[in-house]
Every structure is written in structure tokens, then in C-alpha cells.
Amino acid sequence: MYRVLLLVILVLTGGTVTACDPVSEGNTELFELSQPAGDIVLEVSGAIAVRNGENGAQFDMAMLRGLPTVSLSTGTSVTDGSSDFEGFLLRDFLSGLGATGTIVRASALNDYVVDIPMSDIERFDVIVAHSMDGEPLSLQDKGPLWIVYPRDAHPELQDIRYDYRWVWQLNALEVQ
């Protein structure tokens, strides 16, 4: 039975079921990137198809705020109660960049680096937040960009292994 299923899947997808398929099958539209006009706040490098510079894809805050905005209300391991975050869905963002890979290495302004499995991004609506409770995230307050997991909606995310991946002061992603 599984073999038949697998065969059907392989035929339907043209036999390209590998760990390095594009992040999302749903949104296959690639970004057409302009050049950043303001300070670069996020740089994406590695296994991506869309670039606007030698090092990869570079974004200023206006470009990131121009992406479809999603809201997420959740508690965090470092704040009391629930906060309302706004940002963009990491899955759709990487899909728009034509990312293929199994790991996203996230780095921050304070030189913090952590590897995020691509499977997190596929399974959960992980966002890159640029505002909290209606205010832009400031450098003093985990900003300007903070990776936020939907931790209240998924009890399994309330775990130290995931807390590491809530990268605040995010400034680079490398797709591997």
C-alpha cells in the first residue's frame, strides 16, 4: 500500500521528492527584489534562487514591512502574559526566495548563531516579527527582527530546544 502511495506521489510530483525540494509547494511565486534604499536589516544567503546582491538577498525594513503581514498572539519564554506580534511568515518568505535546504542558520547582531531545522518552518507558522503590541521592535527590546514561534498553539514548542531558536536582533539567514 505504501509503495503504491509513494509511486503515486512520485508520479504526481515528477519524481522530485527529496529533502531539498522548495520549502513550500503552495506558493511557488518567486520574489522580484528591488534594491534596498535604507539600511540593510536582513541578509539571506546560501541555497536561494532569488538575489539582489553578490551575497544574496538583502532587505531594508521597508521591503520587509511590504511583505504580507501576519499576526501572532503568543506568550514567550522571556515576557509575561501574551503579546501580539506582527511580521511575515518565514515559510512564505523562504519560498519567495526559492530556498531549498534542510537547515536555516540564523544569526543576530550580538553574534548569536543557531541552526533552525527547515522542518520547523514547514510544520509551524514561525514568523519573523517586526512589531510587538503595535510598536516596532527596538534594538533594546529584541528588535528590530525577532523569530517568533506559535508557542501557545503548540505545547510541544514550550521547550528549551525551541527557545534557543527564538533569535532576537536577527540580521542574517543562511539556507543550507
Ligand SMILES: Nc1nc2c(c(=O)[nH]1)N[C@H]1C(S)=C(S)[C@@H](COP(=O)(O)O)O[C@H]1N2
Ligand atoms: N540574538 C540572540 N537571540 C537569542 C539568544 C541570544 O543570546 N541572542 N539567546 C537564545 C536563548 S538561549 C534563549 S533561551 C532565548 C531567550 O533568551 P534570553 O532570555 O536571553 O532573552 O532567546 C534565544 N535567542
Ligand SMILES: [Mo]
Ligand atoms: Mo537559553
